[in-house]
Amino acid sequence: MEVDLVIIGAGSGGYEAGIYAYRRGMRTVLVELSPDSVGGNCLNRGCIPSKYMRHGAYLLEKFEKMDRWGILPKGYDLDYRKLMEGRDDVVVTIRESFKKFAAQINLPILYGRGVIKDPNTVFVEGAEETIKTKFILVATGSRPVGVGNLIPDGRYVVDTDQIWDIDFIPKRLLIVGGGAVGVEFAFIFNRYGSKVTLVELQRRLLPSDDIPEDSGRYLGRKLKQLGVEVKTKTTLESWEKTNSGVRAKLSDGSELEADFILLAVGRSPNTSGFGLEELGIEMDSKGFVRVNEFSQTNVPNVYACGDITSPLMLAHKAMYEGKIAVNHMLGGRDWKREDRIIPKIIYSAFEVASVGLTEEQAEDEDREVVVGVTSFVPNPKAMDDGENEGFVRIVADEDTGEILGCHIVGPHAGELIHQIVHMMRDHKDVEFASKSMYSHPSLSEAIGQSASEIHYGPITWVKR
Amino acid sequence: MEVDLVIIGAGSGGYEAGIYAYRRGMRTVLVELSPDSVGGNCLNRGCIPSKYMRHGAYLLEKFEKMDRWGILPKGYDLDYRKLMEGRDDVVVTIRESFKKFAAQINLPILYGRGVIKDPNTVFVEGAEETIKTKFILVATGSRPVGVGNLIPDGRYVVDTDQIWDIDFIPKRLLIVGGGAVGVEFAFIFNRYGSKVTLVELQRRLLPSDDIPEDSGRYLGRKLKQLGVEVKTKTTLESWEKTNSGVRAKLSDGSELEADFILLAVGRSPNTSGFGLEELGIEMDSKGFVRVNEFSQTNVPNVYACGDITSPLMLAHKAMYEGKIAVNHMLGGRDWKREDRIIPKIIYSAFEVASVGLTEEQAEDEDREVVVGVTSFVPNPKAMDDGENEGFVRIVADEDTGEILGCHIVGPHAGELIHQIVHMMRDHKDVEFASKSMYSHPSLSEAIGQSASEIHYGPITWVKR
Structure with missing residues (x-):
């Protein structure tokens, strides 16, 4: 051939x-x-x-x-x-x-x-x-991949290749790893009735340099509010099998039982x-x-x-x-x-989307940046849909106004972020984003508003 | 002052x-x-x-x-x-x-x-x-505005200023006018349990030159499937009050009773x-x-x-x-x-969004255009959400590839359309849209696919 x-x-x-x-x-x-x-x-x-x-x-x-x-x-x-x-x-x-x-x-x-x-x-x-x-x-x-003595066996320790064969809703679930996969399954099993404990080594969820701390923390608060036990700066110290599943000891000294451990630590x-x-x-x-x-x-x-x-x-x-x-x-x-134009999107209790630089990354590159943030709380379309939580955060170069990054938490963030992806691909600035057209009411308006916050300077919109 | x-x-x-x-x-x-x-x-x-x-x-x-x-x-x-x-x-x-x-x-x-x-x-x-x-x-x-002998009184003939005070779900509702307002309320009251008849003078719903015939017909089929009686090429010939509401005679010879008439014929x-x-x-x-x-x-x-x-x-x-x-x-x-960059968005059984030229408008301007259409039916994100109906339709100049219009029917069309609004504002072509980045899975992918259909020529994707 x-x-x-x-x-x-x-x-x-x-x-x-x-x-x-x-x-x-x-x-x-x-x-x-x-x-x-x-x-x-x-x-x-x-x-x-x-x-x-x-x-x-x-x-x-x-x-x-x-x-x-x-x-x-x-x-x-x-x-x-x-x-x-x-x-x-x-x-x-x-x-x-x-x-x-x-x-x-x-x-x-x-x-x-x-x-x-x-x-x-x-x-x-x-x-x-x-x-x-x-x-x-x-x-x-x-x-x-596994980690330490957490070797996936499909029964007590389940990895993301095996979770699909689990045919019951666990009463109690321990998820190790607060990255994209961990927060997705924490939300899923929480809503389907599991008591979920989510353990993350780092000091916040979604501990990626590409995702701003605010996004991880905002999501973490929501997961807690829904009943997920979120434990950051925590590791699984040891675990053992029991009759009904596993018993685990965490680094904060606490112990818990679970039907199984979902391992979401990477690939x-x-x-x-x-x-x-x-x-x-x-x-x-x-x-x-x-x-x-x-x-x-x-x-x-x-x-x-x-x-x-x-x-x-x-x-x-x-x-x-x-x-x-x-x-x-x-x-x-x-x-x-x-x-720089590859969006990272997580679907958990909120959609969390990031593209380009965070403020911290920009600072590490010694770039002077300005940030514009718009909350979804007062967004009329989000209010109509009862989904008015989250924000749009745009990071722009202070001198040129070029959009360097965008970080959205909230309704349909995974689709909205594409507007900025296309603009960033063409090196557009916040003036372009600010003066473009946004339908009313729409979630997209928050993008134009965030760009305006930078281009025209901040306006004290109704803070809540 | x-x-x-x-x-x-x-x-x-x-x-x-x-x-x-x-x-x-x-x-x-x-x-x-x-x-x-x-x-x-x-x-x-x-x-x-x-x-x-x-x-x-x-x-x-x-x-x-x-x-x-x-x-x-x-x-x-x-x-x-x-x-x-x-x-x-x-x-x-x-x-x-x-x-x-x-x-x-x-x-x-x-x-x-x-x-x-x-x-x-x-x-x-x-x-x-x-x-x-x-x-x-x-x-x-x-x-x-009213029309002919349809004079809004808030009881028998209700206009869009008065509908908000109606405090019950009508058992039977006659909507006159199949434009944006008519199809929105037809969907709303249909889902809340009314038997809705929707009458439109023109031969299709959403009879605006800015909205392609396909969009109106696709929505019309869905409304019918949900149980709305859609009557195009039909007018209200006469009506009279009854004990319980109104009795109406339509131009197709049929008669019907309704709790009231919702007048949605324009402003x-x-x-x-x-x-x-x-x-x-x-x-x-x-x-x-x-x-x-x-x-x-x-x-x-x-x-x-x-x-x-x-x-x-x-x-x-x-x-x-x-x-x-x-x-x-x-x-x-x-x-x-x-x-040309003002999007028109209708929220009915589907979201229907249009910006820029339809093929018909382009032809009227003697422009040679090419069209790329992608169905949401096989779109993985739409399938995950159980909302895989509708399509993305891009109209582009045949010579330059410039995007002249876009028409979306389906999930979150009202947000998705902004990607094209921003591109059109900057006179971008289908090559730009095709080679941009779209997350997977996302509804937005259908935009990139439609642009690729034009830029690279059509590919026979799974038709259903």
Whole structure:
């Protein structure tokens, strides 16, 4: 078999790159471990099923407030298996649609492990096929990691590959790790009735440099208000099995019992077993594949995208890098990786979205910045929807007004942030954002208002 | 009293312009008929209370599907008075916050009718105050109109000023007019249990040149599916009072009874009684105040904004024009009215959002255009939320790729459309939109996909 491009891994990055390569006229082959793993972690064990469950939690939260719209519910029963069914239906539908579509456009998927033999040869173990190719894109993703004596077993210690098989609502749940995955499941299981304890080593939730402290704290307060026991600056000291689950001892001296421990402490890139070392592909000290601004490795016709290129393990980062790689293979030199415009979005009790620099990061770079913040509390559309919590925070360069970052907590933050992503991609300033058009009433108005806070100076809007 | 600017009317346009003038350092006075009408039609009798009720309808629709998230509700009761209370609470909260804020920043509101005596003098009837001023901004809004023998009486024939006082859910409701207001209330009362008949003279719902036929038809099908009787190409021939309400005869020969008729046929600008004619302010043949690109009338220091300047009666249009007027008063010449970037958003069974040209309008202008459409049906985020209906439709110039319009039907269309508004403001092309960053999963991805459909040519994505 001889093609233009072999893509190893048909997850978000590989699949999107495959479609894009097809669009651009390249003869392309996708290689994926098995028919069940097409779509990768995001589709099968990550963002898609978790967002489904999160919508259920969102609905359960709505239930508590419906009387304000004259709707007086008579209560409800929960059926966790129905939730699982609905969730898995969506996953399977998307996965099968993907495969069907690939077949329609003659984009073959070979099942097996793709191993690079030389820069122009990939051997697919399992399919036992040797493919000669001009280019290779490595998109092999990542896997959850354990920590210390927390070794995932699917029963007492459950990781994010295993949580999908849990078929009951835990009465008591201990989540270790207050990052994106931890806060998402804390909200989900809290709303479905679990008593959740969320333990985070750092002094706040979402302890990422890319997410301002305010966003993490605002979310933390909400989770507490909903009944999640949030313990920051805390670690799990030890744990043991009991008849009904686990007993855990925390670093603050407290002890608790739980049905199981959900481990959400991070992921490790899949860089072994694909022939990367053998080919001399350079990796950094943390084990990530080194790529340039075109997602190209040190072997010129081998590219990499997604979770294996940096700790920023986001599906859309993988998709973007994959397309930039394909564009570069075809001679494009103007479309480059730009981490600064990659939004990070968390779906918990609030949507939390960040793009670009926080104030702290800007200060670390010795940049003078100004900040404009607008609360959703008095936003008319948010009030109409009973979702008037959170804020929009824009960080701009003090001299030029260029928008350097934006951090949104609240309703539909994950969609709203795109307005700023597009502006930042084009290096727009707060004057542009301020003078643009925002419909009334809309949540988007808060973006224009935050930009105006910077461009015209702060106005003491109704503080609450 | 001597000031820089008198604004007649403290509705959306006047209030926003007042705040903006304050920001820009102008001594400003707002004149409004009464303390109860601050915020104007949008706040008191329009977009804000209707969006509140619409959220209730949205929740009721969610109720029917909750089992897919493992939530099995045991039914509900409806209490319309609680809905009214919640709604009016939001309106009053916003109105009082407005007033309090104006007081905090020393932006006076005089209550009474502002009448222009000469280009530098406004007399406020009621407050009996004469104000000398450098500039005047007229922002007097509009009022609902009757048609033929449909004269609003608040009982049998109810207009959009009166619907807020109706304190029961009508068993049967006849809505005359299938524009924005008609389809909003059709959805609201349908979900709250009314049998709704919606009559529209034109051959489709949302019969505006600015909204593509597809959007109106897609919404119409959904309303029918929900149980609304939609009758296009139909008029109300005659009606009479009965013991319980009205009996109506339609132009298709059918007869029906209803608790009352909701009249939603349009609005007329408020241009009388403010001294406009006396000052020689020019109006067009339809009675709208003629303004230039800076919202300036033919009397150089008198400006106008909002519903009195054109039939595009949208709060954000008024706000935008008001700020552009203030900017021009202060010497700004680069910020101009641009109707092409004003989004029109309808909140019914779907959100329907349009900005810029439709294909038909582009053809009428003899422009060659290309269209890219992406369905929300296979969109992963929309599937997760159980809201995977609708589409994103981008209209672009065939030669340059410039985005000329965008039309979205479906989840959060009213927020999503802003991404295109900002791009259009800056004359961006589909290549820009296609190569920007979209998080995964997100509804926003459909925007990037539609742009790619044009930039790279159509791809046969899974059609359903």
